[in-house]
Amino acid sequence: MLAESIRREAETLDGAQIAAEIKREVAAEVVQLAETYGFHPCLAVVRVGDDAASEIYVSNKVKTSNELGLISEHHVLPASTSQTELLAIINDLNNRDNVDGILVQLPLPEHLNSIQILEAIDPEKDVDGFHPLNVGRLAQGLDALAPCTPAGIIELLERYKIETRGKHAVVVGRSNIVGRPMAQMLLKKDATVTITHIFTENLAYYTSQADILVVAVGKIGLITGEHLKTGATVIDVGMNRIADAAEARSLFADSELEKRLAIIAKNGSTLIGDVNQREAMPKAGRITPVPGGVGLLTVAMLMKNTIKAAKIRRFRQAVTK
Ligand code: GUN
Numbered sequence: 001m002l003a004e005s006i007r008r009e010a011e012t013l014d015g016a017q018i019a020a021e022i023k024r025e026v027a028a029e030v031v032q033l034a035e036t037y038g039f040h041p042c043l044a045v046v047r048v049g050d051d052a053a054s055e056i057y058v059s060n061k062v063k064t065s066n067e068l069g070l071i072s073e074h075h076v077l078p079a080s081t082s083q084t085e086l087l088a089i090i091n092d093l094n095n096r097d098n099v100d101g102i103l104v105q106l107p108l109p110e111h112l113n114s115i116q117i118l119e120a121i122d123p124e125k126d127v128d129g130f131h132p133l134n135v136g137r138l139a140q141g142l143d144a145l146a147p148c149t150p151a152g153i154i155e156l157l158e159r160y161k162i163e164t165r166g167k168h169a170v171v172v173g174r175s176n177i178v179g180r181p182m183a184q185m186l187l188k189k190d191a192t193v194t195i196t197h198i199f200t201e202n203l204a205y206y207t208s209q210a211d212i213l214v215v216a217v218g219k220i221g222l223i224t225g226e227h228l229k230t231g232a233t234v235i236d237v238g239m240n241r242i243a244d245a246a247e248a249r250s251l252f253a254d255s256e257l258e259k260r261l262a263i264i265a266k267n268g269s270t271l272i273g274d275v276n277q278r279e280a281m282p283k284a285g286r287i288t289p290v291p292g293g294v295g296l297l298t299v300a301m302l303m304k305n306t307i308k309a310a311k312i313r314r315f316r317q318a319v320t321k
Contacts, residue, residue, distance in 0.1 A: 152297025238274030
C-alpha cells in the first residue's frame, strides 16, 4: 500500500533520443549507398502557399535531410499555383530518375484537390505513405511506404521493447496521417485494436481499457486521469499551444510546471499535447512528452522512408513481405 501511495511518475519515453538513433542509422546508410552504389538518395519537398506551420515543418525536413547527407530539393510555390501546374511539377519529379522521394506538404490551399495531388505521386516515391496503393498495402498487412508519424511510434515502442502482441491498443483519432495508419500498424504487430474518435460516446470507457493509448486529435486536455488504465503506455501525438498560466497549472505535472510557466512568460505560449500530463503522470506507466516525443520521430522516419524508397526503386527490391 505504502509502495503504491509513493508511486513514481510515469517513465518518459525519449523521442529525441530514438530520433537521434534513427538519424545516425540513416546517415550511416547514406554513406554506404554512396560508397557502394555511387548515389545519394534525393528527397523533393513541395510546399504551396505560405502556411506558417508548414513553412517550419518543411524547412525542418530539408535541413535534416541535408544534415544526414541526403540530397534535398525544396520547391516553394505561390498560393496561386493551379492544380494543373502542381500536377505538372509532380509529373516531372515522378519522371526524374535522381529523385527518390516526393513529399507534398499538407494542408494545400483550399482551391487545390489534395486527393488528386496525392494520387498523382508515384507510389514508389511516396515517402509520406499517403498514396492509396501504399494505404492499401498497409491495410493488407504488407510491407509498404507507411506514414511517418505512426511508423515513428512503432519504432519507439520497439526500441523501448514495449510488447504489442495481444495487448489492447486504443487509438484516439482517425486521420489519414496518424490514426488510421496507426491502427493498421498496431494490428500488424498483433495488438487488439480499438479506433475511437471525436464523436465516440463515453471515450473513457474505451481508453481506460488501453494497455497502449495513442492520442492524435488536437484537443488540449482531452485525456485526463479517468481515461487511463494504471500502468498504460501513453503516446501523445497532439501538438497544441497554450498561453494561459492558470490553464497550464492544471495541465502540467509539478516537475514540468515552472519551466513551462517561464516559457509562457517569455514567449507568450508553450507547446502541449492532448493529454493532461498532471493527471496522467501518476497513473500511466510510460508517457511521451510534448515537445520531445513523437514530433521528432516524424522527420527521422521521413529520412528512413526516403532511403527505403530509393532502395525499392533503384534495386527493384521485391516488396512482398
Ligand atoms: N502535414 C502535417 N503532417 C504532415 C505529414 O506528415 N506529411 C505531409 N505531407 N504533410 C503534413
